[in-house]
Amino acid sequence: MRHDIAARVRWIREPRAINAAQFLAYIMAGCAGLLAAAGGVPTLLTGTIGPVMSVAVGSVLGLGGAVGALAVLTGHWWAERVALLIVGTGWVMLLPASLYYASLGKSSAVWLIVALVITAIADIFKRYRRIDWAYLDPTK
Amino acid sequence: MNVTPELITAILGVGGLGVALPKIIDGLRAWRSGRADEEKVNNQSLIKRLIEAEGRAEREAVFRRAIEEYAAALRVLLVQLGHPADKLPPWPVRKVEGAPTRHDRL
Numbered sequence: 574m575r576h577d578i579a580a581r582v583r584w585i586r587e588p589r590a591i592n593a594a595q596f597l598a599y600i601m602a603g604c605a606g607l608l609a610a611a612g613g614v615p616t617l618l619t620g621t622i623g624p625v626m627s628v629a630v631g632s633v634l635g636l637g638g639a640v641g642a643l644a645v646l647t648g649h650w651w652a653e654r655v656a657l658l659i660v661g662t663g664w665v666m667l668l669p670a671s672l673y674y675a676s677l678g679k680s681s682a683v684w685l686i687v688a689l690v691i692t693a694i695a696d697i698f699k700r701y702r703r704i705d706w707a708y709l710d711p712t713k
Numbered sequence: 714m715n716v717t718p719e720l721i722t723a724i725l726g727v728g729g730l731g732v733a734l735p736k737i738i739d740g741l742r743a744w745r746s747g748r749a750d751e752e753k754v755n756n757q758s759l760i761k762r763l764i765e766a767e768g769r770a771e772r773e774a775v776f777r778r779a780i781e782e783y784a785a786a787l788r789v790l791l792v793q794l795g796h797p798a799d800k801l802p803p804w805p806v807r808k809v810e811g812a813p814t815r816h817d818r819l
Contacts, residue, residue, distance in 0.1 A: 622719040629722075633730070651739075652740060655736050662732075711760065
């Protein structure tokens with residue numbers, strides 16, 4: 574049984590590439606959240622939506638990333654769906670600030686961030702639809 | 714009331730977390746009640762049944778090929794023993810996919 578051997582020698586289970594990529598996506602969302610919560614994006618976030626909402630956006634992203642990273646490794650799809658909703662909320666919460674800042678015309682690079690955030694939201698939706706049928710990943 | 718980016722962010726945040734909350738409660742309830750484990754057993758049994766069905770089909774195919782070989786050998790043997798080849802019972806013809814069956818006529 575390939576699964577048993579894989580389980581013994583590797584810490585990420587099948588489908589390994591997908592789970593690893595998803596794990597990375599959650600870690601990155603968590604990092605982005607920490608950055609936002611720590612006030613690391615003063616012009617884009619703190620300047621447009623204020624320090625309180627910046628911390629809120631960052632906390633939501635960080636919390637979702639942490640829950641998602643744990644859930645994808647252990648194969649708890651119900652927890653990962655929750656994490657996807659939280660991370661998705663975090664990304665969506667970034668949109669008003671990004672759109673507002675982009676509309677000010679100070680930096681055209683922010684449109685790139687808007688595009689990336691929408692890409693992230695689409696990816697979250699894709700993953701959600703893919704795992705939206707079971708409580709547990711049956712391969713784990 | 715002024716619609717600021719801050720306000721929109723807050724509304725989106727509350728909305729998103731509001732959607733997530735029932736999922737958390739539902740998931741935790743399923744987790745505690747053992748519904749999740751039940752479902753896991755069910756999924757794994759589905760996978761097992763699929764593997765078993767594939768194995769059965771494969772074994773049938775192997776056995777059918779053995780019978781075909783045997784039947785062919787018998788035909789050769791009969792002809793060699795002097796039985797006229799055109800008097801041999803016809804080799805069975807596979808039913809064409811989509812062709813009407815007895816069921817369709819009923």
